[in-house]
Amino acid sequence: MSAYEHEVKALLSAAGVPVPRGVVVDDLDFGRAGELTEPLVLKAFGPGLVHKSDVGAVALGLSRKDLAGAAAGMRARLEVAGFLVEEQAEAGVELIVGLVRDPGFGPVLLTGLGGVWTEALRDTALRLCPISEEDARRMLASLRGSSILYGSRGAPPVDVDAVVKLLMTVGGPGGLWERLELGEFELNPVIAGPSGVIAVDARHLPA
Ligand code: ADP
Ligand code: MG
Missing domain, CATH: 3.30.1490.20 (ATP-grasp fold, A domain)
Incomplete structure (x- = not known):
């Protein structure tokens, strides 16, 4: 399934993903x-x-x-x-949240430090769906750059609960991973700030 950003965002927004x-x-x-x-x-x-x-x-x-x-x-x-x-969302920490469907393992949730540096940083965590809230917190804590989320160098901590909620919306029980028609998709970036998260880009990955 291929669709433009606004179409993907409309689907995700209806499912509870915050978008601009x-x-x-x-x-x-x-x-x-x-x-x-x-x-x-x-x-x-x-x-x-x-x-x-x-x-x-x-x-x-x-x-x-x-x-x-x-x-x-x-x-x-x-x-x-x-x-x-x-x-335009306020600046914050840019994350990637993705759903890939591995032919062997099945649906896999991906998250990591995102934005334009995703490829360069290669700082991501993967879990099979469905994930638990504990899994979501562990995924975030396992990132090499996790201190950016919890507040570092005078920057305020981001709303980690809101990030966890988004990860659950995508990869938790009853989450978007169960909706086969959504295929594989990527939210990059999700901007996380001190009071919430927002997915400012969304796209389907080509089948
Ligand atoms: P692409 O990934 O296709 O180049 P994006 O939609 O991700 O395009 O936009 C590029 C960058 O612009 C994003 O990584 C983000 O930093 C910024 N950006 C895009 N949309 C918004 C928005 N609504 N609010 C704040 N920043 C945005
Ligand atoms: Mg993008």
Whole structure:
């Protein structure tokens, strides 16, 4: 199953995964973004746009009046099917949460330090689904960089309970792993802050 980010987010949001408020706009009329709180993020979507920031399809820190210009710039460079405009989450610790279906082991939950550094850090933990809350806490504690979550260098601790809740929503009993139609997916990043988590990117992994 392949779908655009906003479609994956709609499914996940209905299942209890927190995602930013956003609207989909298919032309250059951004009036519908009026209901969103600035700062805003503009993301172009289209058949060839997978790693959006690599190709300049994500613009952060926009005000409403910046949208049309930023969108026109993307349209000039990229093959765009439409735009997602969403509220920009506050900065925090970026995590990856993924669900992969191993042909031998079955559904496996993955989490780790995410964002643009996921590949470089290779700091992830895996568990077979369904996981327990204790498993979720152990996965987080097992990360080499776990001190970032629990507060370090003057930064406040993140809301670990909210991270655990998200891991349970995906990988716990009755979680999203049971929904075969969702296939394999990846939330990267999930931004964890002192008062909650939010999945600001979501995509299906190609079958
Ligand atoms: P991609 O992974 O396809 O390049 P993302 O949707 O992950 O694109 O956006 C790139 C980066 O922009 C993210 O890793 C995150 O740091 C930031 N970002 C994206 N959407 C938001 C948002 N709604 N709020 C805050 N930051 C965001
Ligand atoms: Mg991403």
